[in-house]
Amino acid sequence: MAKGFTLETYPWAYTAQFNEDKKWVEKYIENPHKSPAEEAELSPEALTQLLQQRNSFPQLPLVNYTSQYGMGCFEGLKAYPQKDGSLKLFRPDENAARMRRSMEGLMMPGFPEEIFLEAVVEVVKKNMNCGFMPKYDPAWEADNYISGHSVYLRPFSYSEPAIGLGVSQHPWVVIVATPVGAYFAPGSSKAVVTDKSRATPNGTGWIKCNANYVVPILAKKQAMSAGYMEAIFLDSVEHKYVEEGSSCNIFFKLKDGRLITPELGDTILPGINRKSVIELAGDLGVKVEERKVPIEEVMDDAQECFVAGTAAGVSFLESITWKEKTAVFNDGKQGELTTELLKTLKNIQYGAAEDTKGWMVEV
Ligand SMILES: *Cc1c(COP(=O)(O)O)cnc(C)c1O
Numbered sequence: 001m002a003k004g005f006t007l008e009t010y011p012w013a014y015t016a017q018f019n020e021d022k023k024w025v026e027k028y029i030e031n032p033h034k035s036p037a038e039e040a041e042l043s044p045e046a047l048t049q050l051l052q053q054r055n056s057f058p059q060l061p062l063v064n065y066t067s068q069y070g071m072g073c074f075e076g077l078k079a080y081p082q083k084d085g086s087l088k089l090f091r092p093d094e095n096a097a098r099m100r101r102s103m104e105g106l107m108m109p110g111f112p113e114e115i116f117l118e119a120v121v122e123v124v125k126k127n128m129n130c131g132f133m134p135k136y137d138p139a140w141e142a143d144n145y146i147s148g149h150s151v152y153l154r155p156f157s158y159s160e161p162a163i164g165l166g167v168s169q170h171p172w173v174v175i176v177a178t179p180v181g182a183y184f185a186p187g188s189s190k191a192v193v194t195d196k197s198r199a200t201p202n203g204t205g206w207i208k209c210n211a212n213y214v215v216p217i218l219a220k221k222q223a224m225s226a227g228y229m230e231a232i233f234l235d236s237v238e239h240k241y242v243e244e245g246s247s248c249n250i251f252f253k254l255k256d257g258r259l260i261t262p263e264l265g266d267t268i269l270p271g272i273n274r275k276s277v278i279e280l281a282g283d284l285g286v287k288v289e290e291r292k293v294p295i296e297e298v299m300d301d302a303q304e305c306f307v308a309g310t311a312a313g314v315s316f317l318e319s320i321t322w323k324e325k326t327a328v329f330n331d332g333k334q335g336e337l338t339t340e341l342l343k344t345l346k347n348i349q350y351g352a353a354e355d356t357k358g359w360m361v362e363v
Contacts, residue, residue, distance in 0.1 A: 007178065009054045010151075012126035014119045014175040017160075018109050024173075026119070028126060029057075036131045057174070065159035065168050070211035072168075073102035074156035076310045077272075078180070079124045079363055080148070081136040082351040087128060087151065088360040090310075090349050092120050094272040095155070098208060099173075103157055105207040107167040111157075116173075117361075120153055123175050124363045127151070134179055136350075144339075145346035146313075152180035189315065191245070191305075192228040193295065193322040194219040197236035198244060199267035206266045216246035230307065232320060234295055235267065242293040243267055248309030249274035252293065252302040253337045260298075263290040273308040273345070276359070280344050286337065299327045304335030306342075314342040 011033035016024040031054040033039070039047060066072035077095045079087040096117050100110035127133060134149035155175045159168035196219045199205025204212060219231035223246075232250065235241040243262055244250055249271040251261045259281050264270050281288050298305070298320070305317040318332040329335065334342075347353035348360065 007055060008051060010127040010132040010177040010179070011054060011130060012123055012132075012177070013057075014123050015057075015059070015172050016111070016115065016119070017172045018170050020170070022109070024111070024115055026115070028122065030126075033130070033132075055176075060158055060172065060174070061161040063161060063163055065162045065166060066157070066210065068163065069165070070209070070214070071106055071159060072157045073099070073106055073207060073209040074154060075099045075102075075208065077120065077153050077155075078310060078349075079151040079153065080349045080351070080360075081134050081150065083136055083138075084351075085136065087124055087133060087363045088349075088351065089120060089124070089153075089363065090361075091272050091276070091359050092117055092361050094275070095120075098270065098272070099155060099157075102207045102209060103171070105204070106157075106209060108157060108171050109169070111173045116155065119173075119175055120155065121361070121363050123153065123177055124151055127177055128363065132177075132179075140350065141352065144343045145350050145352075146342075147181070148346065148350055149179060149181050150349075152178050152311075154178070188227070188229050189318045190228045191230040191232050191317045191320045192223045192226060193320065194223065194231040194233060195239075196222075196231075196233070198233040198246075200236045201266060203266065206264075206269060208269060212269075213247065220246040228321070230317060232322075240294055240296070242295050242298060244269065245307040245309075245312070248307040248312045248315075250293075250307050251277065251305070252298045253304035253335060254297075254301050255303050258287045258289055259337065260289045260291065260293055262293050271309055273310060273312075273314070276345060277308050277314065277341055279357070280341055281337070284337075284340060284344075295322055299325060302327065302329060304338050305329045306335075306338045314338065314345060 011031050013029045016026040019025050075095045079089045096113035104110040140148040158172040160170040196215050198215050223231040231246050233243045253259050278288050306314050308314050316334040316338045319326050319328045
């Protein structure tokens with residue numbers, strides 16, 4: 001089953017297009033499938049062919065602002081299997097709001113939050129009703145749900161046909177669903193500071209847009225070929241302040257117990273896990289600071305380090321290497337506060353702890 005990200009796309013997808021009358025025209029699409037049990041019996045070749053059909057949307061244009069110029073944005077959110085057999089989405093209202101802001105940031109018509117919310121629920125439900133959903137496994141409890149599976153939803157914008165320079169006026173919003181397991185393979189969690197820049201002031205760093213991923217993918221690839229798992233970005237002006245991981249926000253616990261994370265601005269992506277971790281840490285009585293985070297300070301004074309995001313969850317980093325120096329955090333092991341936050345978050349998501357904040361939305 002699902003290891004990390006897969007393209008074992010579930011059968012039901014969703015599209016909506018902003019038409020000439022400025023209305024969102026919605027469509028649920030049932031792509032070719034058999035029952036999950038029948039698909040499990042298929043030969044690898046036959047399964048590959050079926051999955052290729054499911055990832056093919058002939059109704060969408062090939063050449064457009066998104067495929068040519070990266071003028072598109074996306075979201076990532078998960079539905080978590082619960083003990084009672086249901087599925088619950090984690091803070092989809094936050095993704096809905098960010099999707100709208102991202103589209104408006106790219107000068108597209110914003111996708112209304114209430115349509116987004118209904119569509120993500122419906123897509124999960126339709127797939128669930130034909131058997132495509134991960135089943136809750138009590139074995140996940142043993143490792144605080146690190147091995148837990150979920151449904152990953154990928155909503156994204158996609159432009160109308162176009163070749164010249166311009167902004168999309170009649171975009172589609174597409175939503176696909178795939179099963180997903182743990183993101184980072186167990187093993188090394190060493191990080192290295194990259195000299196590449198992810199985001200620049202007055203740029204698009206705050207928008208969850210396609211273009212923002214180009215540099216991080218290159219930086220991560222480079223880091224990985226040097227034996228690291230993650231690349232850490234500093235600010236692009238002074239190269240002094242920590243900003244983000246390759247696709248996730250970053251936190252440090254200092255020796256005096258404070259938890260620090262870079263403050264939001266136009267070069268930081270406002271992560272929903274970031275926001276949630278800040279709130280949960282506050283509940284635990286931890287002093288949290290959102291501010292500039294000098295790399296010098298964390299090299300000398302950090303005791304724990306972790307990254308946070310929907311794909312990464314809360315994942316500790318054992319060390320950061322910067323300019324030939326390496327800071328090892330907590331002897332290279334997952335720290336106490338990191339563990340506590342990871343547990344608290346996962347327990348809420350998988351329904352093992354009461355959702356006192358109303359973050360979970362039933363499908
Ligand atoms: C999506 C994303 C994150 C994490 O956001 P979540 O809402 O927590 O998943 C962080 N950084 C970047 C650059 C991202 O694109």
